[in-house]
Amino acid sequence: MNKRAVVLFAFWSFLLALPALAQAPARGIPRAADGKPDFNGLWQVLGTAAWDLEDHNGSLRMPAGQGVVEGGAIPYQASALPKKRENFQTRDINDPAEAACYMPGIPRATYMPFPFEIIQNPKLITMSYEFGHARRSIFTDGSPHPDGFPDFWMGDSRGRWEGDTLVVDVTNLDDRTWLDHAGNHHSDALHVVERYTMTDPDHILYEATLEDSKVFTRPWKISMPLYRRMEKNVRILEYECVQYIQEQKYGNAKPVGAK
Amino acid sequence: MRTKLWVITATAVILAMAIPAAAHHSFAAEFDGDRPVTLKGTVTKMDWVNPHSWIYVDVKDQSGKVVNWRFEMGPVNALLRMGWRKDSIPAGTAVEIQGYRAKSGQPVANAKQVKLPDGRELFSGGSAPNLP
Amino acid sequence: MRRTLLHIAVASILAAGVLPSLHAQRPQDQTPAKWTPARTPDGHPDMQGLWARRGAALTEANAPKTPLSEFGATGQPYPTVFNTGVSTPQAAAALANRPAGVIEPANRMLPWRPEADAARREFLSNMIPPASLKYVEASARCVPPGLLGGDDRHPYQIVQRPGSFVLMYEYNHVTRVVYTDGRPHVGPNIRLYMGDSIGKWEGDTLVVDTTNFNDKTSFSQAIPFHSDALHTTERFTMVDPYIIDYQLTIEDPKLFTAPIRIAGAFAAAAKGSEMLEFACAEGSQTLPNIFGFGEFPGQ
Numbered sequence: 022m023n024k025r026a027v028v029l030f031a032f033w034s035f036l037l038a039l040p041a042l043a044q045a046p047a048r049g050i051p052r053a054a055d056g057k058p059d060f061n062g063l064w065q066v067l068g069t070a071a072w073d074l075e076d077h078n079g080s081l082r083m084p085a086g087q088g089v090v091e092g093g094a095i096p097y098q099a100s101a102l103p104k105k106r107e108n109f110q111t112r113d114i115n116d117p118a119e120a121a122c123y124m125p126g127i128p129r130a131t132y133m134p135f136p137f138e139i140i141q142n143p144k145l146i147t148m149s150y151e152f153g154h155a156r157r158s159i160f161t162d163g164s165p166h167p168d169g170f171p172d173f174w175m176g177d178s179r180g181r182w183e184g185d186t187l188v189v190d191v192t193n194l195d196d197r198t199w200l201d202h203a204g205n206h207h208s209d210a211l212h213v214v215e216r217y218t219m220t221d222p223d224h225i226l227y228e229a230t231l232e233d234s235k236v237f238t239r240p241w242k243i244s245m246p247l248y249r250r251m252e253k254n255v256r257i258l259e260y261e262c263v264q265y266i267q268e269q270k271y272g273n274a275k276p277v278g279a280k
Numbered sequence: 281m282r283t284k285l286w287v288i289t290a291t292a293v294i295l296a297m298a299i300p301a302a303a304h305h306s307f308a309a310e311f312d313g314d315r316p317v318t319l320k321g322t323v324t325k326m327d328w329v330n331p332h333s334w335i336y337v338d339v340k341d342q343s344g345k346v347v348n349w350r351f352e353m354g355p356v357n358a359l360l361r362m363g364w365r366k367d368s369i370p371a372g373t374a375v376e377i378q379g380y381r382a383k384s385g386q387p388v389a390n391a392k393q394v395k396l397p398d399g400r401e402l403f404s405g406g407s408a409p410n411l412p
Numbered sequence: 413m414r415r416t417l418l419h420i421a422v423a424s425i426l427a428a429g430v431l432p433s434l435h436a437q438r439p440q441d442q443t444p445a446k447w448t449p450a451r452t453p454d455g456h457p458d459m460q461g462l463w464a465r466r467g468a469a470l471t472e473a474n475a476p477k478t479p480l481s482e483f484g485a486t487g488q489p490y491p492t493v494f495n496t497g498v499s500t501p502q503a504a505a506a507l508a509n510r511p512a513g514v515i516e517p518a519n520r521m522l523p524w525r526p527e528a529d530a531a532r533r534e535f536l537s538n539m540i541p542p543a544s545l546k547y548v549e550a551s552a553r554c555v556p557p558g559l560l561g562g563d564d565r566h567p568y569q570i571v572q573r574p575g576s577f578v579l580m581y582e583y584n585h586v587t588r589v590v591y592t593d594g595r596p597h598v599g600p601n602i603r604l605y606m607g608d609s610i611g612k613w614e615g616d617t618l619v620v621d622t623t624n625f626n627d628k629t630s631f632s633q634a635i636p637f638h639s640d641a642l643h644t645t646e647r648f649t650m651v652d653p654y655i656i657d658y659q660l661t662i663e664d665p666k667l668f669t670a671p672i673r674i675a676g677a678f679a680a681a682a683k684g685s686e687m688l689e690f691a692c693a694e695g696s697q698t699l700p701n702i703f704g705f706g707e708f709p710g711q
Contacts, residue, residue: 120708140571170366171366172328174691197694261556271699271703272545274705330696331692
């Protein structure tokens, strides 16, 4: 072929390839077959939000931590503060997650000190939490929250993409979950909007905005990194605290009317 | 606006292929298959929980005293898939419930069927055996 | 040069236009191709979606009468079939003609070790009323169901990714991640209710090898326990868009003298069905009712 043909060929090849080049990831994050960021894998939070979302000092078996609440304090309505105090004082017997192994709800399930696995395909993203094998489905097929459903411990989650950020809208959250072990609480009006943004292949920035007109004076936001669990052949194991707690409570008990 | 309820027809029975009986839990540990009850009353509330939802009904006994009965129904997902919604049976609805009494003697029973004022019957999705 | 390019362009356009119509003109008496599944990007049959499992039960001829089975099947039609069961009349018909339950041994006389059979009968006699916590039926204690103790009136969700096949149970929200990336099983001292599953594709069949079970799950009302020597092999083969053939082989040398094979199927759920949350312990009154104390919070 002559030189002009080569130039022409290169010119057309470049033009035709332009659209693909425009979509190429700038930061090298893994991508799924549909082009979206691929969150598949095990993730875990390293901070102390599970104990207390706000600034807290160390105490026996609880590390100190800087809070994850933007602005510092959770903006409670004055009428909601007594319940927060009462929860804190009775947390060792009343925390539904720690004392009863009930599913932690959203956002608390994200920052429990246990890994969780993101299982992703184009229509459904599932988060499988090692704590009590809790799980939730995030429907990314464009469907709305269903009408007239009761509340769920892990809520009802509907997701969509804004560029490379997964935005998850969570409603129907049971009001019996706590936001952390310090007794931060909410009502059945809680609405959470989460944002997951991969900042590099092994870190996701997790942000969650909480609004609850019965408990807080305004929406407020938390954020923290999620760290990819890098170990070879890492997998979710089992933390079956329902069984552990039952054994503790009833292991030596006699049923009513037993011989 | 009250959500319309679905009523299960005989064709659904045909579709219920061999589901292992193994799956259900201790009806026999808690309820007495030899003590069926049919009670009429007014709904006070409904608890949507697994593995069994509960419907609470104020029932007047022979002396006229009102006792709040608790009836065990099927799991949340069974009720949702049958078409029940949160507003399906609001507090204040008059119902007639057939079921089996708890062994404990408490005003608790396992509900088989809930009949509404207009005569429609709702399967509770629960675990009790066939009524005669 | 320009003429050459023009020729190539015209030839390409013509070829693109003509080839499809050549295909359409193939004689009509050609036999239809055998159904083949759509494939995931890594080339395996795409079994993803929501399914109802049918037939996969440890059906035992001459099972002992148990206090639990006294009341037999639940009688009422369980509504999951509406939205999560059979999706078409063809699938319903297929299920009716499929083998279900124990197929080996063919007579369903399970090959019990005598001492294991005696132990389970002894166990069953302590269940109503339960002599202690461990005799309360496993599902009433929200024990993760293992492979057979689950309630198949709730659907299953399959998700496939390169390197794993995920089977999610709606029942008790357990999730089995079957690794197909060549990794080994976890070490022998790690014991799991749901076992540790490694999968391999044999052609279009996924073969799942599961070990590392603990001994805390139940098989059925009549077989309320198994040992930690349990080892299972499952085979998933999609036979058409509505049915995944499911075969399960159970080996538990402490209970049985030979393997047992079970047949079942996953039937496609109706379009638009979704997996729902099944919270178990959170709403359960069973243990407080049985023991007379312990409702949460407060006790």
